[in-house]
Amino acid sequence: MAAKTISFPKGRGHLTHNNRDFICNNVVPERTAWNRIYIQESLRDAYEKCFGQALRDYNAAQKRKDRQKDDYLKEIENSGNKEKTFYENIVQIGKKTDTPVADENGVLTEEAKAAVEVLDRYAKTFQERNPNLYLFNCVMHLDEATPHLHIDYIPVAHGYKNGMKTRNSLTKAFQQMGFAKAVSRKKNETVAWQEREREYLTELCREQGIEIEVLGVQRDNLSLPEYKAAMRELEQLEQQAEALDSQNEALEKQNDDLAQRTSELAAQAQEMEAHNNELLMQAQELTEQIEKAEQKEKETNEILSKHDLRTETFKTISKEVNVETKKMKSVAVPMTSLFGSEEYVKVKKSDWNKILDAFSKAVSRNHLLEKYEKKISGLEKKIAVLTDQVEKLKRFVASRGLGEAFVEFIKSFEPKTMKQKLEDAKTDADEHNRQRKNQQVLPEKNKHWQQEM
Structure with a gap:
């Protein structure tokens, strides 16, 4: 059996294609039933499992509602930090030339069977090997040219001190699975993880008797000087690549700093917007309070204007009482008591009688005022009832089309003018006069009738 290659590239993450909701031209529909589904979970449900509790804990700790997060999945989708909602790798053993799925008769080939065994074991052990990569969609396609897996996973990192305690972070997820921090672009967490997965796949292939070809520089057709020259050129290219990697890392750092600054400015803008909204709400509340106060003042003024006449009457009575009181005080002569410090006054008997008479009148007036107040209050209630009844009567008359007749009826109660009386x-x-003429004509007709008889 010829040596085969292991392909482990990044996928685009087209879940509709992976799950055959969308059929491409390279798919053989007759073999779609051969496909194997290991797990198919919606991305939103997967995010709820991975980050739902962390999101609820974060929101519960926020004192201000504007700092709470509504949708972590949407936040990652709109993130400016190059974060992805999920990642995909395509795992394939061999090529269509050495590992076709079916032969000319449409039967699964022996090469494909061996590859399927390797891919099946790899898919079933993926989650156990990668506890920080949540596998939410995994399918094996046998309806295309070569057997292959689509591995879709969400990186889950724990232990953040600020913000959500659990987040989407591929780098930190790899680190928490034991991979060392990156030292260069070629030596980072992702590359180390891919190398480990390739080694595991290689071991599975060997168990199935599949020889794996390790791609590299072949010296078979080169002389020693040519080989050394090629190696020196390769070394120079690697140095240039490392220099470019350093530049890229610097640019990426600048980009990350800008993204962080942008995120901070966006947060500040949200806070300012929330503050403005609070001020707007306060302004609306104050406006409503002012309107209520103005309405209350208007109603109070209406009540005061309604009772102006009564108030003026009370003022007149009060003035008269004050005048009478002054007169009464003027007739009283202060005198010192021989039996104590209390002051006494002396009045004439005639003045005393006037005082008693004034007191009697004052008491009578008070009683009358109280009586009239009660009577006026009762009349006002009756007027209110009658007014309500009149309004109901008007509505009833209007609903029956008797408006004009009702107006004439009301006018009949109004006092007539002098002109109307003369008419x-x-x-x-x-x-x-007409009746008198009729009475005069009737006897003459009777007399004439008797003569004819």
């Missing part, structure tokens, strides 16, 4: 008197006089 009515003239009409009555004309009617009286």
Whole structure:
């Protein structure tokens, strides 16, 4: 059996293609039933499992609602930090030339069977090997040219001190699985993880008797000087690549700093917007309070204007009482008591009688005022009831189309003007004269009739 290659590239993450919701031209529909589904979970459900509790804990700790997070999945989708909602790798053993799925008769080939065994074991052990990569979608395609897996996973990192305690972070997820921090672009967590996965796949292939070809520089067709020259050129290219990697890392750091600054500015903008919204709400509340106060003042003024006449009457009575009181005080002569420090006054008997009379009148007035107040209050209630009944009557008359007749009926109760009285008197006089003429004509007709008889 010829040596085969292991392919482990990054995928685009087209879940509709992976799950065959969308069929491409390179798919053989007759073999779609051969595909193997290991797990198919919606991305939103997967995010709820991975980050739901962390999101709820974070929101519960926030004192301000504007700092709470509504949708962590949407936040990652809109993130400016190059974060992805999930990642995909495509795992393939061999190529279509050496590992076709089916032969010319449409039967699964022996090469494909061996590759399927390797891919099956790899898929079933992926989650156990990678506890920080949550596998939410995994399918094996046998309806294309070569057997292959689509591995879709979400990186889950724990232990953050600020913000959500659990987050989406591929680098930190790899680090928490034991991979060392990156020292260069070629020596980072992702490369180390891919090398480990390739080694595991290579071991599985060997167990199935599949020889794996390790790609590299072949010396078979080169002389020693040519080989050394090629190696020196390769070394120079690697140095240039490392220099470019350093530049890229610096640019990426600048980009990360800018993204962080942008995120901070966005957070500040959100806080300012929330503050402005609070001020707007306060302004609206104050406006409503002012409107209520103005309405209350208007109602109070209406009540005061309604009772102005009564108030003026009370003022007049009060003035009269004050005048009478002054007169009473003027007739009293202060005198010192021989039996104590209390002051006494002396009045004439006639003045005393006046005082008693004034007191009696004052008491009577108070009683009358109280009586009239009660009577006025009762009349006001009756007026309110009658007004309500009149309004109901008006609505009833209007609903029956009797508006004009009702107006004429009301006018009949109004006092007549002098002109109307003269017209009515003239009409009555004309009617009286007409009746007298009729009475005079009737005897003459009777007399004439008797003569003819």
